[in-house]
Amino acid sequence: MNRVTVVTHPLVQHKLTLMRRKDASSNSFRRLLGELSTLMAYEVTRDMPLQDMPIETPLEAMTGKVIDGKKLVFVSILRAGNGFLDGMLNVVPGARVGHVGLYRDPATLQAVEYYFKMPSGMDARDVVVVDPMLATGNSAAACVDRIKRLDPRSIKFVCLLAAPEGIHRLHKAHPDVPIFTAAIDRELNDHGYILPGLGDAGDRIFGTK
């Protein structure tokens, strides 16, 4: 079973509630998403390996601990995933970034890949897939499928909102991938939107409709 971590920190919950409001402007939605994703990055990177670094303080030599940000890859599922990236990069500026573009085939409802670009050396890297909404879970599962072919050291999935259906789908396909979310909502509607949700994350981030 995937580990599902719901990040219940009061700052996360507060910002999420403000984002859900239908009268939140695109500007404030984007700002809140940036702040929230920074807080989510804090949780997702909690178990990142540290390495020793010899340094000198003004008083003496010591061995400090540092993370190797270059080993980490944030993979954004286009396009809403991009709204998550900046906040994550704020705290891990050395991370690399990959992008996956997927659309839903209207006939089969399956995720079809139209773009895939990853940094080199994926087999030595830890991957964090970012997408604000884990709805049906089809895109998340397809994205993880594709990344697994590159044999990375680890994969995690981070979102803002998850539907039970999406968690179930991702779990069934990839039980080894831990999921981090700010909330698990009630259900999906017939159009694949999360209820109560926050609407179309991409439209709200980019001000499209």
Ligand code: URA
């Ligand atoms: N994608 C969104 O942007 N919103 C949802 O509710 C579901 C999928």
